[in-house]
Amino acid sequence: MKMHRPSIFLLLSLCLFSIYACQEKSGAGIVNQNLAEVDDTSRAYPDSAYEYLAIPAGGKLSTASRRALEREYNQNADWYTEFRYHDLKGSLQHEPGVTRRDPSAVIFHEGTYYVYYTKSEGESFGFRTGDPEKKVFPWDKSEIWYATSPDGWEWTEQGLAVGRGDAGAYDDRSVFTPEVLAHDGKFYLVYQTVKAPYVNRIKNQVGMAISDSPEGPFKKLDEPILSPTDDGEWLGEEDTRFKVKKQGSFDSQKVHDPCLMYFNNQFYLYYKGERMGEKLTMGGREIKWGVAVADQPEGSYIKSEYNPITNSGHEICVWPYQGGIAALLTSDGPEKNTIQYAEDGVNFEIKSMIGGRSKPPHAAGLVRSLNHDEEPLAALSWGLCFDRKEGWDYLQRFETYDPYAP
Secondary structure (H helix, E strand, O other): OOOOHHHHHHHHHHHHHHHHHHHHHHHHHHHHHHHHHHOOOOOOOOHHHHHHHOOOOOOOOOHHHHHHHHOOOOOOHHHOOEEEEEEOEEOOOOOOOEEEEOOOOEEEEOOEEEEEEEEEEOOOOOOOOOOOOOOOOOOOOOEEEEEEEOOOOEEEEEEEEEOOOOOOOOOOOEEEEEEEEEEOOEEEEEEEEEOOOOOOOOOOEEEEEEEOOOOOOOEEOOOOOEOOOOOOEEOOOOOOOOOEEEOOOOOOOEEEEEEEEEEOOEEEEEEEEEOOOOOEEOOEEOOEEEEEEEOOOOOOOEEOOOOOOOOOOOOOOEEEEOOEEEEEEOOOOOOOOEEEEEOOOOOOEEEEEOOOOOOOOEEEEEEOOOOOOOOOOHHHOEEEEEEEEOOEEEEEEEEEEOOOOO
16 A cells, blocks of 8 residues: 655654654763763762752762862852942042052051052063163053142052162163051151163062152162072073073062061062963963062061962962961963952961952052951952053052842
């Protein structure tokens, strides 16, 4: 008997569906069986953690679920925040032709806020101009200036705080990226220095200047307080920092972004290290932090045997919190854009990520007069940072906020 064509198509479809269903069922069984062999996990976490993270209690755990429970993703909501930004009023507004960047912490003294920052003028051209006098980076041929404010919004630029050294000095090319510590009636500025000529293989250092007043005059120490670890070896004579025979320590080329804290009756100098022959990690640039400790603010500073103390970060941003040190790590490395905490000031643990609709501030200058112990992020309530517009760096104000607040 002759069958109609639609009936043939129907039979073929039913056969194919049956074969596919059998294969799917068989495959699923094999997959589940293989998983069961490696993930027979008993419950080892509180019920609240499973519920908060929407992970079935008493069942199998994927690697992602196990990681969430182990790292307590359900905890530390009070360490999470987002940021928003505002332009300043007065002297520190965007100014074409002028670079203002890398603000220090903001200190409050006798009714006035003070901030110190990198300032330079004119374009920068990079290394390959053939002219050693041309400005290399926005922070090249820079000096440290300061400004004051009655309210943190309206700022007045007051003038030079620390200038470049005389020809031949370790800081004769540039002084930049300052931080300030007010301690026992004195004011300590720490900052990066570069000695001419400014080339790819330059090894910068950290200097210090001291004053009895936040307005100066600041007196420089004769020698740097921190230098790179001298254990790397360049390859050849070409001026490139990526060719090495031996990379050396995490800070074998540069010690950057110093930040001085009085902690546990000692002086902790946090800094960013850059390595000769810098490589990439799973998070991008190979950037880490270190710390050096001294009994007196002028030094001598001894680098911690635990260095490096972070896997990531760029500009140093640290603050005291309930007997320990909290930190904002941005820009570079596999743990970039995290907030971390160390009870001992050295061994940092991740407390939260920075994400959502905002980016973290560049070179955050925190307000030291805020009550840092009030809550984990009280120190980040507001401060200064920098951004770029039309090719020129300028200072801004940042604030934190709760994105879930009504």
